[in-house]
Amino acid sequence: xxxxxxxxxxxxxxxxxxxxxxxxxxxxxxxxxxxxxxxxxxxxxxxxxxxxxxxxxxxxxxxxxxxxxxxxxxxxxxxxxxxxxxxxxxxxxxxxxxxxxxxxxxxxxxxxxxxxxxxxxxxxxxxxxxxxxxxxxxxxxxxxxxxxxxxxxxxxxxxxxxxxxxxxxxxxxxxxxxxxxxxxxxxxxxxxxxxxxxxxxxxxxxxxxxxxxxxxxxxxxxxxxxxxxxxxxxxxxxxxxxxxxxxxxxxxxxxxxxxxxxxxxxxxxxxxxxxxxxxxxxxxxxxxxxxxxxxxxxxxxxxxxxxxxxxxxxxxxxxxxxxxxxxxxxxxxxxxxxxxxxxxxxxxxxxxxxxxxxxxxxxxxxxxxxxxxxxxxxxxxxxxxxxxxxxxxxxxxxxxxxxxxxxxxxxxxxxxxxxxxxxxxxxxxxxxxxxxxx
Amino acid sequence: xxxxxxxxxxxxxxxxxxxxxxxxxxxxxxxxxxxxxxxxxxxxxxxxxxxxxxxxxxxxxxxxxxxxxxxxxxxxxxxxxxxxxxxxxxxxxxxxxxxxxxxxxxxxxxxxxxxxxxxxxxxxxxxxxxxxxxxxxxxxxxxxxxxxxxxxxxxxxxxxxxxxxxxxxxxxxxxxxxxxxxxxxxxxxxxxxxxxxxxxxxxxxxxxxxxxxxxxxxxxxxxxxxxxxxxxxxxxxxxxxxxxxxxxxxxxxxxxxxxxxxxxxx
Numbered sequence: 001x002x003x004x005x006x007x008x009x010x011x012x013x014x015x016x017x018x019x020x021x022x023x024x025x026x027x028x029x030x031x032x033x034x035x036x037x038x039x040x041x042x043x044x045x046x047x048x049x050x051x052x053x054x055x056x057x058x059x060x061x062x063x064x065x066x067x068x069x070x071x072x073x074x075x076x077x078x079x080x081x082x083x084x085x086x087x088x089x090x091x092x093x094x095x096x097x098x099x100x101x102x103x104x105x106x107x108x109x110x111x112x113x114x115x116x117x118x119x120x121x122x123x124x125x126x127x128x129x130x131x132x133x134x135x136x137x138x139x140x141x142x143x144x145x146x147x148x149x150x151x152x153x154x155x156x157x158x159x160x161x162x163x164x165x166x167x168x169x170x171x172x173x174x175x176x177x178x179x180x181x182x183x184x185x186x187x188x189x190x191x192x193x194x195x196x197x198x199x200x201x202x203x204x205x206x207x208x209x210x211x212x213x214x215x216x217x218x219x220x221x222x223x224x225x226x227x228x229x230x231x232x233x234x235x236x237x238x239x240x241x242x243x244x245x246x247x248x249x250x251x252x253x254x255x256x257x258x259x260x261x262x263x264x265x266x267x268x269x270x271x272x273x274x275x276x277x278x279x280x281x282x283x284x285x286x287x288x289x290x291x292x293x294x295x296x297x298x299x300x301x302x303x304x305x306x307x308x309x310x311x312x313x314x315x316x317x318x319x320x321x322x323x324x325x326x327x328x329x330x331x332x333x334x335x336x337x338x339x340x341x342x343x344x345x346x347x348x349x350x351x352x353x354x355x356x357x358x359x360x361x362x363x364x365x366x367x368x369x370x371x372x373x374x375x376x377x378x379x380x381x382x383x384x385x386x387x388x389x390x391x392x393x394x395x396x397x398x399x400x401x402x403x404x405x406x407x408x409x410x411x412x413x414x415x416x417x418x419x420x421x422x423x424x425x426x427x428x429x430x431x432x433x434x435x436x437x438x
Numbered sequence: 439x440x441x442x443x444x445x446x447x448x449x450x451x452x453x454x455x456x457x458x459x460x461x462x463x464x465x466x467x468x469x470x471x472x473x474x475x476x477x478x479x480x481x482x483x484x485x486x487x488x489x490x491x492x493x494x495x496x497x498x499x500x501x502x503x504x505x506x507x508x509x510x511x512x513x514x515x516x517x518x519x520x521x522x523x524x525x526x527x528x529x530x531x532x533x534x535x536x537x538x539x540x541x542x543x544x545x546x547x548x549x550x551x552x553x554x555x556x557x558x559x560x561x562x563x564x565x566x567x568x569x570x571x572x573x574x575x576x577x578x579x580x581x582x583x584x585x586x587x588x589x590x591x592x593x594x595x596x597x598x599x600x601x602x603x604x605x606x607x608x609x610x611x612x613x614x615x616x617x618x619x620x621x622x623x624x625x626x627x628x629x630x631x632x633x634x635x636x637x638x639x640x641x642x643x644x645x646x647x648x649x650x651x652x653x654x655x656x657x658x659x660x661x662x663x664x665x666x667x668x669x670x671x672x673x674x675x676x677x678x679x680x681x682x683x684x685x686x687x688x689x690x691x692x693x694x695x696x697x698x699x700x701x702x703x704x
Contacts, residue, residue, distance in 0.1 A: 326553055
């Protein structure tokens, strides 16, 4: 007999779908099938069942040979590395639960580390803009029930957040949106003709790197001021039409992704988009929301926020929290040679950072905590395999609209494997012993 | 004026925070006392004397103190932070946060400086013979008060985001600048004698930006008004005057709307 676990939360993207059903074997050790999830979410669950999965920590010597070590050795190496460093970098945190993030932050405070999460190469610029001009946002429930003008700017939910449009933004019939997608106008701004763009009522195929100008032009159009003939390759009439479409809606939502946060102008793009949202609120209701990638990157920002006051790039080396992306951000620290040890958990900088940063990680004492063997493990001195959070371990995660959702444990982790939180607690105990902190 | 000379001797492994290198901190101290000042390398606290030979002595007050740094200090941050008077001369290049939040006095760097120099500057003067990094005279993250007063003069080029949230003072760049000049400015003057790129004066409420060279793409919120003859930092020329940013809020004075201005030299 198999059993079905219901209301499972998907630990993949920031949409954090909470309606999954998972068929598990009778003894509760094996996942057989996953229902309701997108292909990526399904893979995340089925990946945990891989037969060749790493279960034992491994250390790499200078010649690149790996040897198995015990968990105690892994804990000791990690603790010694963090305690001996003058400025260790503790990076990642976005694919784990808030409990583990909080424990990690405690270690960082004791050892005087820099804590940074994946927002640093993703929506960190959004957070900078929010600090500059504030943010009028809402929850995804409000989007589903009220929004009738949807803008996707520099994002492609059809591929990156596959169930976003069906659960919240385009197709669902909500309380005041009984006609579903028929009553919604969809605007996509993207230099490429993506699968999302193909669905749009209006696709503004913008010149690359001119988002700041086009957002500004929309603000000018909303105010009814004159515009040049074309802006960012878009004719004036189209811009004025889109401004009119947005103003005439009952509830406008602008979703945006890394197409605007990590291209030319970065935080200024979001700054301008937030300002546009604010301007639209003079005429109708408008909100703006980042399409967060990792399922709990928002949670890392929340935990860092309530513990240290800053959402990412938190430098604790001087014993108090300092923050300045550009100075305390992972890539700048690595590129400039400002850190002397690297701890990675719940992310894969080896695959996503510039090669100049990855080379620096390879030269430093480094630890990678991840269920999988990743490109980051390949350059780290120690790889510590852990249980899958959200599959083999429960815990709190924050959805892209800052709603906390408790993820569920579906199956048992393989015998002897620890979770992120358990590993970090062991490191914390060892760090306290070394530092002589009570 | 008394002079304290710092000669770099040991390079730190990482970078050091040296916000104590200011005439204000040095005033009234002997060389030995100054060598015992704290600097911070990551989570370690060290002594200024470990990284510099200190000679000479400081004046009785900050205004009577001059600090000369003989050579490059590429791994030293926060030189002249919050200084109120006196003088600093760096005979090489320096790192980030030179003269951040400074209120008075003068800093002269013979080489280049890195990002965040003159952050939230309230007064005084910074002169750089080489190039400047990004965020020159900008606001600290989340602050709406960038540079408020004083002068920054860069003889080389400058990076992006100069004068963000600026609301007073003057920045003069003899060379070229990268994107985003005077974003969110609510006052102040920026003079670019070389070329600008794009996103100049975005979201500007008030203030003046002069560009002697080219502008790749003008912000859509700027409207050409007229040609004007001006003398800008010693150069007499005819400029095209643009008003904007039309997408941004603007105040009124005597019934007239006050806009930000971009002047581009013919």
